[in-house]
Amino acid sequence: MTTKPKIPAIELKDVSFWYKPNSWQLQLPALALDHGQHLFIRGASGSGKTTLLNLLSGITKPNLGELWVQGQPLHQLSAAKRDKLRAAQIGVVFQQLNLIPYLSVLDNVLLRASFAGKPGIALQQRAAALLEALGLDALLWQQPASALSVGQQQRVAIARALLTEPALLIADEPTSxxxxxxxxxxxxxxxxxxxKCGTTVIFVSHDQQLKQYFQYELQMANLAQGVMAC
Known part of the structure; x- marks a missing residue:
């Protein structure tokens, strides 16, 4: 397993977010996860799951509070610096998948290496190993992403997210x-x-049966309880 620094993978303190004053607010007083821990987030449609994921991945900033990933204060960073941190330290798989339809399966996975500034033969070998482990036959690797089923495309998105052994993987309904x-x-x-690489996983799904795979659970209806796993 890759050695990780002795800091939480992710930590939130008294986070609040709203789109406009006097409107709905998302409030999470505490969330802390060590490297390699797995968190299952469950909630009904409209409960704020997507908003929370956008905060955790640095796509948006909290209006109040602190949000740290790998010891870096996302709540203080510019959009450009959050993008750079996300490319280096956070693997993201949203429902839209964001694969490039005309690129091959392998090239889609290797895009993450380009974004993170880590090209090389070693990552090409890791991409192949991930695709194989995720059950995608080598005959598919040179096919355009658009030729794959939705389920196969989800696996490609997971391989891309894990390619650079990120500190944090955020997944939104990848088994749907x-x-x-x-x-x-x-x-x-x-x-x-x-x-294998000590990656912390934050996984969102409405499928309650998936809870069995996770050490910790956060229900959107009970955000005030938070999660302190460090």
């Missing part, structure tokens, strides 16, 4: 297109690959 058997196999592989 899979049946129960494939979903469970996918979860085992995903978490095993994350464990």
């Amino acid at each position: 297109a899979l049946d129960a058997d494939n979903r469970d196999a996918f979860m085992r592989v995903l978490l095993a690959e994350a464990d």
Whole structure:
């Protein structure tokens, strides 16, 4: 397993976010996860899951409070610096997947290496190993992403997110297109690959059956309780 520094992978303190004054607010008093820990976030549609994920990944900044990833204060960084940190330290898989449809499967995975400024033969070998571990046959690797099923595209997105062994992986409903058997196999592989590099996983789903795979749970209806796993 890759050695990680002795700081929390992610830590929030008294975070509040709102789109405009006197409107709905998301409030999370405390969240702290060490490297390699797994958190399951569950909530109904409209409960603020996407807003929370945007904060955790540095896409948006909190209006109040502190948000630290790898010891870096996202709440103080400019958008450009948050983008740089996300490329280097945070793997993100949102429902839209954001694959480039005309690029090959392998090139889509290797895009993360380009964004993080880490090209090289070693990452090409890791990309191949991840795709194989995630059950994507080598015959598909040179196919354009648009030729794959939704379930296969989800696996490509996961491989891309894990390529550079990020400190934090944020996943939003990545099993939504899979049946129960494939979903469970996918979860085992995903978490095993994350464990190999000590990656902290924050996973959002409405599927309560997935809770069994996680050490910690945060329900959007109970944000005030927070999660302190450090």
